[in-house]
Amino acid sequence: RWQSSSLPQLDHIDRSDEEGGGEIDWDNLGFGLTPTDYMYVMRCSAEDGGGFARGELRRYGNIELSPSSGVLNYAQGLFEGMKAYRRPEQQAGGYTLFRPEENARRMQHGAARMCMPAPSVEQFVDAVKQTVLANKRWVPPQGKGALYLRPLLMGSGPILGLAPAPEYTFLVYAAPVGNYFKEGLAPINLVVDDEFHRAMPGGTGGVKTIANYAPVLRAQMDAKSKGFTDVLYLDSVHKRYLEEVSSCNVFVVKGGVVATPATRGTILPGITRKSVIELAGDRGYKVEERLVSIDDLIDADEVFCTGTAVVVAPVSTVTYRGQRHEFRTGPDTLSQELYTTLTSIQMGVAEDSKGWTVAV
Ligand code: COI
Numbered sequence: 001r002w003q004s005s006s007l008p009q010l011d012h013i014d015r016s017d018e019e020g021g022g023e024i025d026w027d028n029l030g031f032g033l034t035p036t037d038y039m040y041v042m043r044c045s046a047e048d049g050g051g052f053a054r055g056e057l058r059r060y061g062n063i064e065l066s067p068s069s070g071v072l073n074y075a076q077g078l079f080e081g082m083k084a085y086r087r088p089e090q091q092a093g094g095y096t097l098f099r100p101e102e103n104a105r106r107m108q109h110g111a112a113r114m115c116m117p118a119p120s121v122e123q124f125v126d127a128v129k130q131t132v133l134a135n136k137r138w139v140p141p142q143g144k145g146a147l148y149l150r151p152l153l154m155g156s157g158p159i160l161g162l163a164p165a166p167e168y169t170f171l172v173y174a175a176p177v178g179n180y181f182k183e184g185l186a187p188i189n190l191v192v193d194d195e196f197h198r199a200m201p202g203g204t205g206g207v208k209t210i211a212n213y214a215p216v217l218r219a220q221m222d223a224k225s226k227g228f229t230d231v232l233y234l235d236s237v238h239k240r241y242l243e244e245v246s247s248c249n250v251f252v253v254k255g256g257v258v259a260t261p262a263t264r265g266t267i268l269p270g271i272t273r274k275s276v277i278e279l280a281g282d283r284g285y286k287v288e289e290r291l292v293s294i295d296d297l298i299d300a301d302e303v304f305c306t307g308t309a310v311v312v313a314p315v316s317t318v319t320y321r322g323q324r325h326e327f328r329t330g331p332d333t334l335s336q337e338l339y340t341t342l343t344s345i346q347m348g349v350a351e352d353s354k355g356w357t358v359a360v
Helices: 070-074 100-113 121-134 214-225 271-282 294-299 334-347
Strands: 038-045 056-059 077-079 082-086 095-098 146-155 167-177 188-193 230-234 242-245 249-254 257-261 286-290 302-307 311-320 323-326 357-359
Touching (some): 038 121, 056 121, 077 100, 082 121, 082 334, 095 121, 095 334, 100 121, 100 146, 100 271, 121 146, 121 167, 188 214, 214 230, 242 257, 249 294, 249 334, 257 271, 271 286, 271 302, 302 334, 311 334
Parallel strands (some): 188 230, 188 311, 257 286
Antiparallel strands (some): 038 056, 077 146, 082 095, 082 146, 095 357, 146 167, 230 242, 249 257, 249 302, 302 311
């Protein structure tokens, strides 16, 4: 059982709202790491007879790990990605989180797969809120980006033989971010990798384990060296059905139909993906979660990617076996509409009729 933190002692924390202390160029944020002031740490140890150290805010900085920790040796780790936006002053100010309980539940689901205990939904959301408040001077001004939150869950205890670690650490840190891709909001160019795969049936592609991410670096670096933005993966069995891009889900649009790969264990169940499915349905599109073949993609009018970091990114070209396929981008596209609708809700500038945002 995780022990919840009691209300944090924030007296020692600089809670001034002065944005970034004047140290940061808000217009050119990108997705680089800007260290912030505080992180939240909560430990969970079986040795304490089910008692767990309480969570607390600490100065952001390095953590100590045993060389034989489960996470370092056997990749027993999960992460989440979330964003806090600064609300407009005229709407009482403050900050908003987007569907944070979904991230908490996804971490619980992943923890079960990776044999780890997980914080409760309340503990997770409380930790994220505390991290936002402690770092509030790092939440970018309206329209300039968001404070990205990175909850981690790891086997921090020592273990030599292959087994679950005897101790776990839940940690949340934050960094102000702008656009994920170097293209900014401009359309991206993907390449389909025919050799490498991201996940396989029965594997861990459907949970947000750290172990899913290093394996895509080889293909990603090769793609970038050839001028592509990122890699689009196909399924590892038929080598024919779309899975996802290294860091985001993928959608194809043809006429009034929007299709995205169904989550059957190899694809990450994205929270932006789930939200976009609902928003596209509200707009009268028929939304299909199914097998989406490479031929469906080639035949599509429009292709876009979704993710917390990526938001909704239009795809202008996909290169498959040396052939470059082009898709519609620009002002009259569904991806543009979805981007505007979604970010308006997330930033608190449009009414949140779905109850997706949580005030901090
Ligand atoms: C996110 O979108 O938040 C992610 O976790 C993807 C990551 C590779 C940046």
